[in-house]
Amino acid sequence: MTATLAVDDLLAIAGDLWTSYLGSEPTPSVPGVGKPAQVTASVSIAGEWDGVVVVSLSAKTAQDVGSALLQLDAADLEPGDVDDAVGELVNIVGGNVKSVLPGPSSLSLPVVAHGTAHVASRGAEIVAQAALEWLGEHVEITVWSSTSTEGASS
């Protein structure tokens, strides 16, 4: 099914999320200008609309997300905390993206990968992509749509 999802939708979702949990709102940026992502988190949406929501960020930003959500200094984070926090971040982004798209559909559990992501893209296309600046670092949110989208991987 054809979906309408605007960049402004992604920026609004990110704004609410960052303000609620991360203490400061990100500023809009331009996709593709940042350094290659070091951490990539994704959730799949399956149902009336099929696709993948991907959040890409630097290792430093991933650590900042973990510190902010858990209110811990980076040195006090336990193994798995950063992946857990980034996974919850993409879970919330994905859930809110799903609410804008045709339903009913279901959301997968999040997957966090270390490295630059690609989506197995036979027939897949980017529906919307937004970039943010937060604490001086670049974050990208990309929504892929396809009946044959297989998910993000490192």
Added chain:
Amino acid sequence: MRALVIDDSRAMRTILGRILVGQGFTVSEAGNGQEALDSLDALHAEGDTPVLCLVDWNMPVMDGLTFIKEVGKRDEYRNITLMMVTTESEHGNIVRALAAGAHEYVIKPFTADAIADKLALLGLVSAEVSA
């Protein structure tokens, strides 16, 4: 008053736990529905049955909707207030959760004030505390 926070994300359990402690609750945590049922049974055996469960929807092992249905089958847990806290925002799923026994429904992202207001509406904290 004891509350049980059920979410597969430690970060989200920490956020919710912090809010509940601020509202005067003693907080236990579980990472999925099955762990939560086990925790309920253990706490109940100690005479410390939670008055409130905050329940995520999408979790491994046992999801939140199944947990709510399981709690509804047990008479000893009939007084527990069940609040879904989830990214799941489809109208049909909200109706399913409420029909299964959820008393309240909060969509992520939420603010601490939103949780506090819901707790006050449910009569679990006074409006003064929630403010």
